[in-house]
Amino acid sequence: MASSILRRSLLSQSQGFGTWFSPIKLSWKKTTFRACAASSELNHPIRSEASLSVGTHLIPHPNKVEKGGEDAFFVSSCGGVIIGVADGVSGWAEKNVDPALFSRELLYNAASLVRDEEVNYDPRMLLRKAHAATTSVGSATVILAMLDGNGILKIATVGDCGLRVVRKGQIVFSTFPQEHYFDCPYQLSSEPVGQTYLDAVVCSVELIEGDTIVMGSDGLFDNVFDHEIVSTMNSHSDDVAEAAKALASLAMDHAVDSKFDSPYSLEAKTRGFDVPLWRKVLGMKLTGGKLDDITVVVGRVISSQNGVLDEVQ
Numbered sequence: 001m002a003s004s005i006l007r008r009s010l011l012s013q014s015q016g017f018g019t020w021f022s023p024i025k026l027s028w029k030k031t032t033f034r035a036c037a038a039s040s041e042l043n044h045p046i047r048s049e050a051s052l053s054v055g056t057h058l059i060p061h062p063n064k065v066e067k068g069g070e071d072a073f074f075v076s077s078c079g080g081v082i083i084g085v086a087d088g089v090s091g092w093a094e095k096n097v098d099p100a101l102f103s104r105e106l107l108y109n110a111a112s113l114v115r116d117e118e119v120n121y122d123p124r125m126l127l128r129k130a131h132a133a134t135t136s137v138g139s140a141t142v143i144l145a146m147l148d149g150n151g152i153l154k155i156a157t158v159g160d161c162g163l164r165v166v167r168k169g170q171i172v173f174s175t176f177p178q179e180h181y182f183d184c185p186y187q188l189s190s191e192p193v194g195q196t197y198l199d200a201v202v203c204s205v206e207l208i209e210g211d212t213i214v215m216g217s218d219g220l221f222d223n224v225f226d227h228e229i230v231s232t233m234n235s236h237s238d239d240v241a242e243a244a245k246a247l248a249s250l251a252m253d254h255a256v257d258s259k260f261d262s263p264y265s266l267e268a269k270t271r272g273f274d275v276p277l278w279r280k281v282l283g284m285k286l287t288g289g290k291l292d293d294i295t296v297v298v299g300r301v302i303s304s305q306n307g308v309l310d311e312v313q
């Protein structure tokens, strides 16, 4: 039955994911990308273009460090800035399928299809074509975001990878997870039972210079509260790579902390999960982070020229 594939780990169980495009395990990279859209009229003044300075950091599940986990991510500067994160569904391991294969191939295909004519800078179409091209068995949650030269960020997401936009110390945009039930997110799959690009949440956000995008797998958002994301971005405002590393490290610190009231454990309680009564008598509570692969991509919106981005809105 598909349910065994769809099921995610429960509170006390472990789950891990991996990386593709992450050059070195437990490493970070920093790159500045320029969006390629430009004014085509020569008699217009030169216009500034939206760009992203991007830092990434992935920390695999402690039990899956050797294989790099089962998350995947990519950053591309082809025709604009495109970033993606996918999270292989761990239930496939019960069927002797490596959950990393599907997430990695899905994003490999997405990166390869960025310039495809039919995609035409539409992240949902990119999801559709990347999914169709993926031959590995498995399933994954996924989020893609594309920033064009005018500062418009287009997002398509299936499942519980997420994205926040931080502006002047506040979160001004959030995605929300899609799920069948607790711990069972929507997912693109090799099997007909899964979701398709038609199930993707698609949205568009107008960004301004100085905005910070924080994208990640559920390993980030299950272990770190939004206010912690804001404070971490504030304290690393000058270095996106360090910001991504600090946020991933904070998430892992919480993931291994059995006493921490994490977003995941709080959500579990609101859904009716709790420790057995006999444990309550002993003073035990449902707490703790969620051990998982943790992928963080931080992108800061900059102008590729000296002008400010607002000028081209």
Ligand SMILES: [Mn+2]
Residues within 6 Å of the ligand: 017, 087, 217, 218, 219, 292, 293
């Ligand atoms: Mn995960």
